[in-house]
Amino acid sequence: MKASQPLLCRAVSSIRPMTRTTWMSKRRSISIVPPPWRPASVLDKWVEREARPISLRQLTFFGRLLTDTRLLGSANYVRLELPTRIAHRLRDMQTLPYAALVNPHISHVYELYYSAFEKLRKVPEIKTLEDNDRFCDVVREQLRDHLSVIPRLAMGVLEISEAIPSDQCDKLVNSLLRSRISRRVIAEQHCALTKAYHSPDHLPPAAKLHPEHGDEFVGEIFLRCNAKEIVQDCADTISDLARQAYGSDVALPEVVIQGAEDIFFPYIPSHLEYIIGELLRNSFQATVERHGHKPPPIEVLICEAAQHVIIRVSDQGGGIDREGLPNLWSFSKGPERNRRLRNLEQVPKLAATLQDLKVPDSESSDELHDQRQTRFDHSLGSLSGRHPDLRLGIGLPMSRIFAEYWAGSLEIHNLEGYGVDAFLQISKLGNKNETLSTRTSMDA
Numbered sequence: 001m002k003a004s005q006p007l008l009c010r011a012v013s014s015i016r017p018m019t020r021t022t023w024m025s026k027r028r029s030i031s032i033v034p035p036p037w038r039p040a041s042v043l044d045k046w047v048e049r050e051a052r053p054i055s056l057r058q059l060t061f062f063g064r065l066l067t068d069t070r071l072l073g074s075a076n077y078v079r080l081e082l083p084t085r086i087a088h089r090l091r092d093m094q095t096l097p098y099a100a101l102v103n104p105h106i107s108h109v110y111e112l113y114y115s116a117f118e119k120l121r122k123v124p125e126i127k128t129l130e131d132n133d134r135f136c137d138v139v140r141e142q143l144r145d146h147l148s149v150i151p152r153l154a155m156g157v158l159e160i161s162e163a164i165p166s167d168q169c170d171k172l173v174n175s176l177l178r179s180r181i182s183r184r185v186i187a188e189q190h191c192a193l194t195k196a197y198h199s200p201d202h203l204p205p206a207a208k209l210h211p212e213h214g215d216e217f218v219g220e221i222f223l224r225c226n227a228k229e230i231v232q233d234c235a236d237t238i239s240d241l242a243r244q245a246y247g248s249d250v251a252l253p254e255v256v257i258q259g260a261e262d263i264f265f266p267y268i269p270s271h272l273e274y275i276i277g278e279l280l281r282n283s284f285q286a287t288v289e290r291h292g293h294k295p296p297p298i299e300v301l302i303c304e305a306a307q308h309v310i311i312r313v314s315d316q317g318g319g320i321d322r323e324g325l326p327n328l329w330s331f332s333k334g335p336e337r338n339r340r341l342r343n344l345e346q347v348p349k350l351a352a353t354l355q356d357l358k359v360p361d362s363e364s365s366d367e368l369h370d371q372r373q374t375r376f377d378h379s380l381g382s383l384s385g386r387h388p389d390l391r392l393g394i395g396l397p398m399s400r401i402f403a404e405y406w407a408g409s410l411e412i413h414n415l416e417g418y419g420v421d422a423f424l425q426i427s428k429l430g431n432k433n434e435t436l437s438t439r440t441s442m443d444a
């Protein structure tokens with residue numbers, strides 16, 4: 001293997017067991033008996049470690065009672081968790097078929113991860129607040145460097161989907177994205193706690209003071225998320241977006257929100273905004289394109305159960321074509337992907353995600369820039385320079401990953417020829433661990 005070959009290909013060649021022929025030829029030339037298998041690598045050692053999942057409640061509890069010792073505890077948790085979680089995903093990528101490994105987008109992602117793994121695993125134990133500040137600089141740099149991961153993966157999957165079975169592709173993307181959310185959550189939470197701890201307003205052990213939202217935030221977690229407010233905000237933003245996309249002559253559907261208004265629960269708002277934004281965007285697009293001048297309303301019902309908040313989004317946009325249904329949750333074969341494969345130039349009108357609209361404004365103050373960047377970084381649309389019209393077509397499967405991440409669920413009920421009912425279930429107690437295991441698009 002030449003040094004110029006992508007790291008991933010070199011890595012894979014180095015993990016292959018020796019065949020009898022290579023063994024014999026090596027014996028002839030170097031006359032020492034090679035081991036039957038390669039020696040354990042640094043990566044192997046990290047892959048042996050299990051990730052330690054955490055719940056919203058634990059993250060909140062930790063952040064509320066912050067002291068030097070707890071902040072250093074959080075730093076060392078993140079210091080070990082990040083390289084562990086990355087190592088597992090690197091190993092997954094190493095098992096991909098060669099045709100996928102050589103794809104430039106996939107190997108770019110691999111190399112990003114490998115370099116992050118190398119940097120993070122070398123950080124020594126964090127013993128002082130100064131060590132922690134240096135660690136946060138490294139973490140923030142990684143958060144920035146990885147902004148291109150999702151669009152790169154989405155493009156890579158599109159390109160390799162002919163070469164490898166779609167369930168294998170989907171399984172890989174699912175676990176990469178889920179793991180990415182998990183790493184960004186713990187990394188961003190730790191950086192936010194560190195920032196709040198250094199703030200002059202900090203009154204230990206009171207709740208962390210979020211720079212923007214007072215003491216209702218603990219790091220990135222908003223303790224008083226209200227489903228109705230989030231749906232209303234998303235509806236307003238999507239209406240603006242639709243107005244720009246379709247022009248002022250087209251009538252837009254009204255979003256009617258009913259049900260429980262005063263439920264408050266701890267959540268990371270950008271996760272919920274992502275999901276609701278995607279559901280509403282799909283509903284707007286289908287309704288406008290089916291009904292023209294008199295679009296029926298999109299109805300959102302919010303219900304409260306003992307452990308969950310359930311949000312149903314119902315539209316009359318005509319439902320999903322029978323042929324698109326089996327691939328609804330697929331990253332490699334979704335309906336949007338199929339369309340784009342057929343005509344890569346054709347771009348749907350209502351394409352931007354909510355997060356595309358939150359591209360940080362370079363003229364804003366550093367503080368505001370940081371806050372926007374943090375929220376934006378959670379999101380799908382974080383390809384610097386991506387045109388907001390370029391829809392990657394992975395909004396629905398990505399939304400399900402966000403929903404399941406904190407032990408929720410997302411289901412689509414298709415009323416063919418009439419419309420769609422989307423059911424989003426959110427765990428409202430915050431006591432469920434993050435879901436790190438993966439599912440394939442074949443699972444119901």
Ligand code: COI
Binds near residue numbers: 116139149187
């Ligand atoms: C990612 O965004 O993909 C990451 O893994 C970020 C992490 C290294 C802080």
